[in-house]
Amino acid sequence: MSYDHEAIEAKWQERWESDRVFYVDEDPSRPKFYNVCMYPYPSGAIHQGHVRNYTYGDLLTRYKRMRGFNVLSPMGWDSFGLPAENAAITSGAHPRPNTERQIETMTAQIRRLGSMYDWDRELASHDPSFYKWDQWLFLELFEHGLAYKAESPVNWCPKDQTVLANEQVIDGLCERCDTPVVKKNLAQWFFKITDYAERLLADIDGLEHWPERVKTMQRNWIGRSEGARFRIQVDGGGEFEVFTTRPDTIFGMTFCVLAPEHPLVESLIAGSDTEAEARAYIETAINASEIDRLAEGEKTGVFTGAFAINPVNERRVPIYIADYVLLGYGTGAIMAVPGQDQRDWDFAMRYGIDIVRTVQPPDDWEGEAYVGDGPTINSDFLDGLHRAEAIERIIAWLEDQGIGSAHVNWRLRDWLISRQRYWGAPIPIINCAQCGMVPVPRDDLPVLLPEVEDYLPKGRSPLAAVDEFVNTTCPNCDGPATRETDTMDTFVDSSWYFFRYADAHNDEAIFDPSRPAYWMPVDQYIGGIEHAILHLLYARFITKFLFDTGMSSVEEPFARLFTQGMITLAGSKMSKSKGNVVDPVELFASHGADALRLYHLFMGPPTDDAAWNENGVDGTRRFLERVWRMATDDHGFVDRDPDERDRELLGLAHRTVRKVTEDIDRFHFNTAVPALMILSNALGDYLDASPREATAEEVVRLLLLMLSPMTPHIAHELWQRRGLGDMLATEPWPEWDEELAREETVTMVIQVNGKVRDRLEVPAEITREQAEEAALASEKVRGWIDGQVVRQVIARPPNLVNVVIG
RNA sequence: GCCCGGGUGGCGGAAUCCGGUAGACGCGAGGGGCUUAAACCCCCUUGGGCCCGAGUGGCCCGUGUGGGUUCGACUCCCACCCCGGGCACCA
Numbered sequence A: 001m002s003y004d005h006e007a008i009e010a011k012w013q014e015r016w017e018s019d020r021v022f023y024v025d026e027d028p029s030r031p032k033f034y035n036v037c038m039y040p041y042p043s044g045a046i047h048q049g050h051v052r053n054y055t056y057g058d059l060l061t062r063y064k065r066m067r068g069f070n071v072l073s074p075m076g077w078d079s080f081g082l083p084a085e086n087a088a089i090t091s092g093a094h095p096r097p098n099t100e101r102q103i104e105t106m107t108a109q110i111r112r113l114g115s116m117y118d119w120d121r122e123l124a125s126h127d128p129s130f131y132k133w134d135q136w137l138f139l140e141l142f143e144h145g146l147a148y149k150a151e152s153p154v155n156w157c158p159k160d161q162t163v164l165a166n167e168q169v170i171d172g173l174c175e176r177c178d179t180p181v182v183k184k185n186l187a188q189w190f191f192k193i194t195d196y197a198e199r200l201l202a203d204i205d206g207l208e209h210w211p212e213r214v215k216t217m218q219r220n221w222i223g224r225s226e227g228a229r230f231r232i233q234v235d236g237g238g239e240f241e242v243f244t245t246r247p248d249t250i251f252g253m254t255f256c257v258l259a260p261e262h263p264l265v266e267s268l269i270a271g272s273d274t275e276a277e278a279r280a281y282i283e284t285a286i287n288a289s290e291i292d293r294l295a296e297g298e299k300t301g302v303f304t305g306a307f308a309i310n311p312v313n314e315r316r317v318p319i320y321i322a323d324y325v326l327l328g329y330g331t332g333a334i335m336a337v338p339g340q341d342q343r344d345w346d347f348a349m350r351y352g353i354d355i356v357r358t359v360q361p362p363d364d365w366e367g368e369a370y371v372g373d374g375p376t377i378n379s380d381f382l383d384g385l386h387r388a389e390a391i392e393r394i395i396a397w398l399e400d401q402g403i404g405s406a407h408v409n410w411r412l413r414d415w416l417i418s419r420q421r422y423w424g425a426p427i428p429i430i431n432c433a434q435c436g437m438v439p440v441p442r443d444d445l446p447v448l449l450p451e452v453e454d455y456l457p458k459g460r461s462p463l464a465a466v467d468e469f470v471n472t473t474c475p476n477c478d479g480p481a482t483r484e485t486d487t488m489d490t491f492v493d494s495s496w497y498f499f500r501y502a503d504a505h506n507d508e509a510i511f512d513p514s515r516p517a518y519w520m521p522v523d524q525y526i527g528g529i530e531h532a533i534l535h536l537l538y539a540r541f542i543t544k545f546l547f548d549t550g551m552s553s554v555e556e557p558f559a560r561l562f563t564q565g566m567i568t569l570a571g572s573k574m575s576k577s578k579g580n581v582v583d584p585v586e587l588f589a590s591h592g593a594d595a596l597r598l599y600h601l602f603m604g605p606p607t608d609d610a611a612w613n614e615n616g617v618d619g620t621r622r623f624l625e626r627v628w629r630m631a632t633d634d635h636g637f638v639d640r641d642p643d644e645r646d647r648e649l650l651g652l653a654h655r656t657v658r659k660v661t662e663d664i665d666r667f668h669f670n671t672a673v674p675a676l677m678i679l680s681n682a683l684g685d686y687l688d689a690s691p692r693e694a695t696a697e698e699v700v701r702l703l704l705l706m707l708s709p710m711t712p713h714i715a716h717e718l719w720q721r722r723g724l725g726d727m728l729a730t731e732p733w734p735e736w737d738e739e740l741a742r743e744e745t746v747t748m749v750i751q752v753n754g755k756v757r758d759r760l761e762v763p764a765e766i767t768r769e770q771a772e773e774a775a776l777a778s779e780k781v782r783g784w785i786d787g788q789v790v791r792q793v794i795a796r797p798p799n800l801v802n803v804v805i806g
Numbered sequence B: 001g002c003c004c005g006g007g008u009g010g011c012g013g014a015a016u017c018c019g020g021u022a023g024a025c026g027c028g029a030g031g032g033g034c035u036u037a038a039a040c041c042c043c044c045u046u047g048g049g050c051c052c053g054a055g056u057g058g059c060c061c062g063u064g065u066g067g068g069u070u071c072g073a074c075u076c077c078c079a080c081c082c083c084g085g086g087c088a089c090c091a
Helices: A005-018 A048-066 A082-091 A095-112 A128-143 A193-206 A212-222 A247-252 A265-269 A275-287 A290-294 A342-351 A387-401 A497-503 A514-519 A534-548 A584-590 A593-602 A616-632 A644-665 A669-688 A693-707 A712-721 A768-777 A779-785
Strands: A032-037 A070-072 A147-157 A162-164 A182-191 A224-234 A239-244 A255-258 A301-309 A316-322 A333-336 A404-410 A429-432 A436-439 A471-473 A480-483 A524-528 A561-564 A567-569 A745-752 A755-763 A790-796 A800-805
Touching: A005 A095, A005 A593, A005 A712, A032 A048, A032 A514, A048 A070, A048 A524, A048 A561, A048 A567, A048 A584, A048 A593, A048 A644, A082 A095, A095 A584, A128 A147, A128 A436, A128 A497, A128 A534, A162 A182, A193 A212, A193 A224, A193 A404, A193 A534, A212 A534, A224 A247, A224 A387, A239 A247, A239 A255, A239 A333, A239 A404, A247 A387, A255 A301, A255 A342, A265 A275, A265 A301, A265 A316, A275 A301, A275 A316, A301 A342, A316 A342, A333 A342, A387 A404, A497 A514, A497 A534, A584 A593, A593 A616, A593 A669, A593 A712, A616 A669, A616 A693, A616 A712, A644 A669, A644 A693, A669 A693, A693 A712, A745 A768, A745 A779, A755 A768, A755 A779, A768 A779, A768 A790, A768 A800, A779 A800
Parallel strands: A032 A070, A032 A524, A255 A316, A524 A561, A745 A800
Antiparallel strands: A147 A162, A147 A182, A224 A239, A224 A301, A224 A404, A255 A333, A301 A316, A429 A436, A429 A480, A471 A480, A745 A755, A790 A800
């Protein structure tokens, strides 16, 4: 190791910090660039995923800075929530000191990477000066009718002992610990994200610079369905409402199905012949974990003993209970049309229920339920109409009868934000026997999270056991009252923290709107794909809410989103639990931050998962060693006029500037790095011959400028040593000269019938005629043509000529 | 089942957007130089097969499979297979 990375890296990290190179303020005279990497939760040590993330982020910070932008790149800590709390429990330490120690360690490691931030804006969500504004935001939402408490079946993780948002349940398992989630009926706090469903969906179209797959995932999650809602009478009294996307098939309704938890069920089965059977079925269905319930298979159900009246034809149809109907979607009850729905078909076949087709399938139709379009049949006044028209007619009819109307249904459900865990922001509500739910006055914020001895999860919030926290007085009537003891989901913190960076020390307000008005939207947001739905959807929702209340100047928080791939080793994601981590801290010591950064940039397309190669960092280190040697060795420069070799090398250098610039702009870092390697290899060859000082000097200068955002420490050190300046970071990004970048000769490929038969060195400005002539004059080509007719000559000077013979 | 990605040497990958030299660059491997020796460093070879007069040589095959379009296809179109991810009894 010929260069001392430890010394150089420490030196420059110190310099950038003491010179405050990356600390910024609003500056209307320059274009702004707001660059944010998703803030990490303080796990205690950075891993290669962080390194990848921050390497990309820092490259962009430095590059955009050199391109003349006023770049804000802040850093903070997602320090509340389950991961931080579980980490504390594992280590036996209290969450607060444990979290703060971990933040310290990670801060040092992030600094060691040489990635630069405006640390003056650092924030941490467990800090009362931050979560005070979570509580403020909660009150805003509450007062706008967008935060409410309701009892409903919620997802409960038995291991973490808390409820989870729908978004945190993956395949019926807890997102955090993979424990099967069960349903519980609990009174919980929700944010009414469904009020924003329409806008959250529609505005996805405007997110031009978001990955298509993230947009698709959000669209699916929001899940808009158009159809109708209408009421159905129960024979003998009572009614229920159904939602359908196919009201045009209503004449084919031969039974109805209610979800096992549907509130009407009890009165239907009470005293019926099948009561015992029904109760047993409901018991099983409700107690089944989500994962069992979702397993697609035989449709099962039980007859309630009651009948419903089909409103269009007065037909009496049986009402069943079946767990393939979900309480949480639509109305929890359906009209079943087996002729036009495969699930209903399967159910009808199993229980011997009539099937009436209401859409004429094609003549060659051999399937079961027909879901395609066709003329309506067996449907009285709808007969002959196709789907769109039939839907319009039947909705008009339902409206006339006063029993239903057109309806848009959403898959998206309200965001459950209360958690029965210690490590979060207390919900700022006081319950008073006289006044009901009373918001904590804003002047009394923050509601401090009490320091407790016992913070272990036990099925209800640990705060409930703290009398001095729970017992308070009502802000309204001064009578005795109790506090809410649940804490807020940590995703509440991350849904607005990027606004706070713009005005991080404001203790009068969540932020002064004029400050994020300068920085927002985030120009580049970088993070993992795992946040495609949860965090990004919540952040979009809260941004829209802040927009509506005049706090935000933008409706969408993130103009460009970049989702990086995972780092894998031996085929699986690097993780401590799998024991296959490669510790970045060890590599800082052995190879240096620059070599590690460069390897991350080089290893593959940033969006793709990348397989870790243990020798990869050796390779990038070797490259940096060569750059070091070339820039520091005495090469015995020759005093001579520039010749062909100089022009060629300079031309390559300018072409490299062009390529690296274009590649960085489109996030193709993995091809920008090889371009620099090629240039440095060419420079090496050049220096071995009879180098001319002026040429070598210029090429090294360009090389260092381009390396500056990628491997900043070594680039800065060499820049300074060569007397090019004192602070490379503030130099402008190099321009390329098209004239110099032009190649004088190129290799022209000669094909015969599309196969390469010869290669000629030709001037770059060769004309079509000259190219054709040269091709036909080629010895090798003439050998192939020999005796055959040349039918066509396709010339694409200066790269290719194809001679078509035969 | 539906919706996104993707399939190229021993490995990561390049070329794919916009059809025109497939395998850049790096890793690994093999050979050689330097060295008492090793490390470092440097040089050469490295998709598969074949031919000869052995060169600065030539031919054939080759980008998941099968078709198609084209003078020309890793690239575009159709069908299929496989891998990864997302959604999913959503009415």
